[in-house]
Amino acid sequence: xxxxxxxxxxxxxxxxxxxxxxxxxxxxxxxxxxxxxxxxxxxxxxxxxxxxxxxxxxxxxxxxxxxxxxxxxxxxxxxxxxxxxxxxxxxxxxxxxxxxxxxxxxxxxxxxxxxxxxxxxxxxxxxxxxxxxxxxxxxxxxxxxxxxxxxxxxxxxxxxxxxxxxxxxxxxxxxxxxxxxxxxxxxxxxxxxxxxxxxxxxxxxxxxxxxxxxxxxxxxxxxxxxxxxxxxxxxxxxxxxxxxxxxxxxxxxxxxxxxxxxxxxxxxxxxxxxxxxxxxxxxxxxxxxxxxxxxxxxxxxxxxxxxxxxxxxxxxxxxxxxxxxxxxxxxxxxxxxxxxxxxxxxxxxxxxxxxxxxxxxxxxxxxxxxxxxxxxxxxxxxxxxxxxxxxxxxxxxxxxxxxxxxxxxxxxxxxxxxxxxxxxxxxxxxxxxxxxxxxxxxxxxxxxxxxxxxxxxxxxxxxxxxxxxxxxxxxxxxxxxxx
Numbered sequence: 001x002x003x004x005x006x007x008x009x010x011x012x013x014x015x016x017x018x019x020x021x022x023x024x025x026x027x028x029x030x031x032x033x034x035x036x037x038x039x040x041x042x043x044x045x046x047x048x049x050x051x052x053x054x055x056x057x058x059x060x061x062x063x064x065x066x067x068x069x070x071x072x073x074x075x076x077x078x079x080x081x082x083x084x085x086x087x088x089x090x091x092x093x094x095x096x097x098x099x100x101x102x103x104x105x106x107x108x109x110x111x112x113x114x115x116x117x118x119x120x121x122x123x124x125x126x127x128x129x130x131x132x133x134x135x136x137x138x139x140x141x142x143x144x145x146x147x148x149x150x151x152x153x154x155x156x157x158x159x160x161x162x163x164x165x166x167x168x169x170x171x172x173x174x175x176x177x178x179x180x181x182x183x184x185x186x187x188x189x190x191x192x193x194x195x196x197x198x199x200x201x202x203x204x205x206x207x208x209x210x211x212x213x214x215x216x217x218x219x220x221x222x223x224x225x226x227x228x229x230x231x232x233x234x235x236x237x238x239x240x241x242x243x244x245x246x247x248x249x250x251x252x253x254x255x256x257x258x259x260x261x262x263x264x265x266x267x268x269x270x271x272x273x274x275x276x277x278x279x280x281x282x283x284x285x286x287x288x289x290x291x292x293x294x295x296x297x298x299x300x301x302x303x304x305x306x307x308x309x310x311x312x313x314x315x316x317x318x319x320x321x322x323x324x325x326x327x328x329x330x331x332x333x334x335x336x337x338x339x340x341x342x343x344x345x346x347x348x349x350x351x352x353x354x355x356x357x358x359x360x361x362x363x364x365x366x367x368x369x370x371x372x373x374x375x376x377x378x379x380x381x382x383x384x385x386x387x388x389x390x391x392x393x394x395x396x397x398x399x400x401x402x403x404x405x406x407x408x409x410x411x412x413x414x415x416x417x418x419x420x421x422x423x424x425x426x427x428x429x430x431x432x433x434x435x436x437x438x439x440x441x442x443x444x445x446x447x448x449x450x451x452x453x454x455x456x457x458x459x460x461x462x463x464x465x466x467x468x469x470x471x472x473x474x475x476x477x478x479x480x481x482x483x
Contacts, residue, residue, distance in 0.1 A: 036049070037479065085122040108393070115416070143204045256270070350406065
């Protein structure tokens, strides 16, 4: 009899506990006002405050209504930040600007108050295509790295990195990527055109990362993390080095991971792949299914090149990796619009590409998003391989003017308003012409970004529970809603 009473008591306790758990606190929007910021094609709207809208009761939306549904009770990954790469090219162009333009650029990118609040900085270890020449930090044949020094970077790159990190402050996330080992360490004896790391230099190359981190620390630069290899499946006319999935896995678990740990750098975040979305699932499976390799991996990085044709951006592959490996961090590590053309500085399609990618990548689990060069000249360089590209900001060195493209403002709709530590919130749209993502900031404010991909003005309801706010978004535009 006592056992029956005890069972009933336990059952009642469990039911009550479940009822309490089910009643989650709801993000209240009653009597709240949404502040709307807009950037639109062919207009003066550039992250401009365009509206303030209140919520009204809307218990059941109709199928004829366009809606963006946000559910604050469904939280996902934690946001780290957004930023861009400070390459040799960016730093060299920056050095040629007037002091006034230098300050304008720094504040525009890195100030949360007057700019768009970048907090991520990526740079290249050894040269890359966006360098004026090919270089390494040692003399040819120095396997022991006795001649290692980063004097090359002290002229342009390091000063700009320090200035950027100084403005960002404690929220800064700085990481680096190699494009190629020194030529003598490779099968083709060339930093360019692919080739592979020779087995007899694997330990020496792993030591190279350690030396680089140590030299950066001497400069007062704190390294958060690194990627193993930029674009390991690309044979480029510029600096490149090929690693198959097995190669990267084995180099990581046998050399790089243990070497960093032994040197006291086991806390550095190691990101694998660092290439396009197309092969990322196979790369993730090969490395993360190996327990010895996986223990060194913080995340998997990806780019957008060669996966941007029509509707085949392969965003689903990002989601598949997150589904297969929920504990892995996903980071967009590089993207830019290629085939530079001055006449397309203000082409909205370039900016829309950023908005579409960022929304989809965040909705598929990405924690951080890194653009490519923060600054290029009026020719889309300098670039020793003549691989000229767009950047969100260009400097016309002939006129001394900075050119802020629409891409800069579209990125800013995310980076300016989403705080480090924010949680992504479940968001969906009822019509395909608009796409959206949302984050709940540590401050308690919600940020919803809406992209209108159509040529028509759209009136939509932002719906939270049984409340909604009616908002109008211009054709070919992006909005950030703060509430």
